[in-house]
Structure formats: C-alpha cells, structure tokens
C-alpha cells in the first residue's frame with residue numbers, strides 16, 4: 001500500500017538517513033500518470049529499496065496561466081496507480097509548502113535552456129531545474145528517474161547535478177509510445193478524437209529523419225524539409241520546431257557526421273506535443 005505524504009516536514013521524518021542508505025529512488029512527476037510513468041516507476045522498483053514518486057504541478061515551469069490551470073490532475077487516481085506499481089511513498093506537497101513565497105534564488109540553466117523548447121518557453125527550464133533541485137534536496141534520493149521524451153530537460157538535469165555536485169545518479173528511461181508511434185504524455189488526454197488521429201505526425205516526421213540519416217543523408221536542411229512533408233496540411237496542426245542537434249550538448253548540427261537527435265514540437269488543436277528520436281548512420 002502506497003503511503004501519501006503531503007508535507008515537506010513529514011517526508012523528512014519519513015525518510016531518515018538510515019533508510020536513504022538502502023538506496024532511495026525518486027520519480028519526479030506532475031501527476032496525470034500513464035504508462036510512460038509506469039516504466040519510470042518500474043525501473044526504480046527494480047533498482048531501489050524504497051521508491052518515492054513525487055507529484056507536484058510546478059507553477060514555476062508554466063509560461064501560461066491557461067496551461068497551468070488546464071494541466072490534468074487527480075491525486076486519488078494517481079495514488080491508486082502508484083499503489084498498483086508498488087511505489088512506497090507518494091510525496092505530493094502543496095504549492096504553499098514548496099513556495100511559501102516567490103523564490104529569490106532560482107537555477108539559471110544558461111545556454112542549455114535557450115534552444116529547442118527553450119526558444120518558445122522562456123523561463124521554463126529555469127522553473128524545471130529549480131523544482132528538481134528542491135525535490136532532490138528534500139527527498140535526497142540515490143537515484144532519480146526521468147523520461148527520455150523530455151530530452152532537453154534530461155540534459156539540463158544531468159548538468160544541474162554535475163555542476164552543483166548533487167550526490168544523485170540520474171537515470172534516463174526510454175520513451176513509451178502508443179502503437180501508432182505517439183509518445184505517451186499527460187497532455188495526450190487533452191487531444192480531441194480528431195486531433196488524436198493527427199498527433200502521430202510528429203513521430204512520423206522524426207522517424208523520417210531517422211531513416212534519412214540511416215541511409216546516409218548529411219544535409220540537415222534537406223533532411224528537415226523531407227521530414228516536414230509528413231506533417232499534415234491541417235488547420236489544427238502547426239509545427240513549432242524540428243531540429244537536428246548533437247545528442248551531447250543539444251546544439252544544432254551543420255552537417256550529420258555522427259549520431260544526432262531529431263527533436264521537435266508540434267501543436268495539435270491547442271495541445272503542444274514534444275518528442276525526439278535518436279538517429280545514426282548505418283554501418284555498411
């Protein structure tokens with residue numbers, strides 16, 4: 001049975017240092033849990049003695065009030081989900097507990113937060129890095145689990161813990177997809193039936209990049225143009241970006257000369273979806 005802990009002061013009491021030594025795994029989430037989260041919890045369950053799932057819709061990382069207010073949440077359903085997955089503790093603090101006043105100190109993520117999604121969501125990654133830093137300080141896990149779907153977030157968190165010497169291992173877990181390729185995301189439940197049919201276009205475009213790169217294409221502009229042909233000409237679909245970047249520092253590549261990450265964001269009927277696909281040239 002998963003235990004619900006809803007205050008920072010209580011999670012500290014609940015997790016004395018002795019237990020931390022048995023390897024504590026933290027799965028940070030914003031709730032609305034789905035099979036993608038299940039694979040994070042599963043992995044943590046395999047590798048850790050105690051699994052804590054945090055559920056906190058972090059206001060600091062939303063650039064629009066409407067997006068924050070529209071973010072799906074149902075703590076009771078998520079708690080049952082975590083129980084089924086065998087999590088030991090759900091840590092679900094209130095916004096007042098996490099931010100008793102607006103923070104004076106936040107984490108500046110520098111250049112890593114400027115490209116890809118950062119170009120369209122100013123301040124987003126600063127908000128993510130700040131809340132992740134707080135969660136790591138509060139729970140003090142040995143390992144923390146994040147989805148590879150959010151490639152830029154994962155890269156920033158890896159640098160965050162390296163730059164601040166946070167004693168935690170960061171584990172990236174592969175993206176889970178529906179049968180038609182759509183990456184699982186809490187936002188998918190906001191898609192209308194018609195928009196759900198259009199949504200896999202992002203994965204199809206990224207997969208076109210993968211096939212092109214595997215076949216030996218090297219010019220990012222030409223590869224990108226071919227991939228964008230996969231995006232339907234439909235009034236409710238709008239590509240925000242599709243880029244080929246270096247997997248290590250997420251800088252755009254001028255020529256494909258090794259593995260690249262194809263990353264993109266697509267708006268479908270007012271819902272913003274992101275995804276990425278790792279691409280490498282085939283060895284002959």
Ligand code: PAF
Nearest residue numbers: 028029030058128131150
């Ligand atoms: O990926 C998410 O759900 C969030 O960005 C995270 C890491 C839980 C921080 O709020």
